[in-house]
Structures are given as C-alpha cells and as structure tokens.
Amino acid sequence: MSHPSSLPERELTPEKAVLSRRRWLKGTAIGALAVGAGLAGWWHWFRPGSDREVLGGGQADLPGKGLYPAARNSRFAEVDRSLTNEAEAARYTNFYEFSWSKDVWRSIGPFQPLPWKVEVAGLVAKPRTYDIDDLVRAFPLEERVYRHRCVEAWAMAVPWTGFPLADLLKSAEPLPAAKYVRFVSFDNPRQASGQNNRSQPWPYTEGLTLAEATNELAFIATGMYGHPLLKQHGAPVRLVVPWKYGFKSAKSIVRVELTDKQPATFWNTISPHEYDFEANVNPDVPHPRWSQEHERMLGTDAIRPSLLYNGYGEWVSHLYRT
C-alpha cells in the first residue's frame, strides 16, 4: 500500500475539508476506543468464565509439585456426599481481600503468592519462619476429604492436601502460658484491591483455642484436588477447620501466633453479634439474618440438612461439653 501523502487526490482536497475529516476521524477513533474499552470492561466483569479460565487464572507456580497428589488418609477418605466439582468450587469463593462478591477469580490476577514466608511466633520455645518451599516439605503431606460449611449456608466437599496444624504447633513447642492460636493473613493492598478500604480491620485474622488448634481435624492446607492451592482458595497456605463456619479457615496465612488471650478476629470485629469467636456449625442456632437449618451444595444446588459440628461431633464435641 502506498503512503497517503503520495496519493494524487490529496493535492486536490481543500485544507478545510482535510482538517474536518481529520477531526471526524479522530472523533470516530476515540468513540471506537471508548466503545472498545466499555466492551472490554463489560467482558472483564460479566463474562461467565469457562472452567478453564476459572481454574487456569488461579494457578500460581507454587513449590512442591512432585508432592501432589498426596496419599489419602484412610480416616478421611470420604464423606456422606460426593465431592464438589473443582471448577464450581473455584468459581464461587469468599476472599474479601479481592472482592465482596463470589467471583474472586476475576480479581485474583495481581495476587503473587510467591515468594512467601510463614512465621510461627509468640508464646513458643522455638519460633521459626518457614519459606513456603520448606513448609511444604517440613511435614508429610496427606489428602483429606472434608465437608466445608460457610456461615452463609453454602457448602462443599473437597479433598485438601496438607498436614495437621498440631504438627506445626508441636514443632514450635508452645509454652505453658499459650492458650490461643492467632492466624494472620497477608496485607498487600497493591495486589488485593479490597484492602485499600482501610476502615476494615486488615489483615484478615482468625483464632482458635489451643485445644481446638491441636485437635486432629485442624489442618494446614497447601493443596486442593491433588495440586497446589489455586489463588482464590488461599494460596500458598491456608487453615481448614471443618467443624466451624468457613470464615474461621483463614486463607493465605503469613503468621501463626500463640497467645495467652483470645485474639480479635476480622469478622468478630466487624460484626460481633453475627460472627462469634467460636463459630461452630450448629443448625439450631440461626444467624441473626437467616436460618442455619439447611445448606446448599455448590455445583448441584442440592439442599441438605445442616449437621451439628458439620458432622464432626465424634472428633470435637468433648471440647464443648460444659
């Protein structure tokens, strides 16, 4: 194609017409760009998201790939319901650092769960900071299928990979004064846009009594569905406390701290009468705004009766007998 200035007609076009045509072209180009940007924005926020996109966008190059899938612990090989579809679990997540809606997969791109360190500190004889590369190899990884119940009444059943929280705590040698364990998530508003709202008590924090934290069920997960955690599920390392409402299971943890006092927690600070510290799943105690009698399974939308302690009474009911 020849350069426009070499076209003979150009000599014949009056200057005014050239200018107005240029202005028109400029206006049209800006208009097209605006429409394009609008469509791209619309597509970014409203596209349904294929399974590939939802799962792929959450992948991070986390360490320990050769360790997955880990052998399933026969004591936790199955639950009373089928496993939730992996993409359906990844499409509907709670991670308020990134979004106040469930489609966290749309906003998770900037999150960099690597490099990552986890500090075990506070009232312990042997405090230690683990690099995530060391943490995945510090304790034998195993797979466990657990029920998960969010306080909002949705539920899932997923295979987690990780190790008992008790292993991590024991290796730090808690001092006799230690009575609680506090979990602190990351704080990085540059990667997690929701954290720009500093009127909220970031970083996300949670807590357990030491007796709860050393219960066989309390689990540190580095993986899910046989591979490292997706970003939206709390990569590279999270807590899983299956007999309590999901908000107790803090994601993307950077610090585990033993304390002598009950720690403040994110949701309990925001709304104490809605989210108590203990937060055991209990169908007989309604949330102030909704019933807890039933739950909806992600993926199938099946409605099931909620279970006391989410069905884990055999493991934990002795902790709460008065």
Ligand SMILES: Nc1nc2c(c(=O)[nH]1)N[C@H]1C(S)=C(S)[C@@H](COP(=O)(O)O)O[C@H]1N2
């Ligand atoms: N740091 C952090 N941890 C968090 C949350 C959060 O917003 N931030 N949401 C909690 C809630 S309400 C639930 S139900 C579970 C959800 O885990 P999932 O999204 O991987 O299913 O994570 C919990 N851990």
Ligand SMILES: [Mo]
């Ligand atoms: Mo939740």
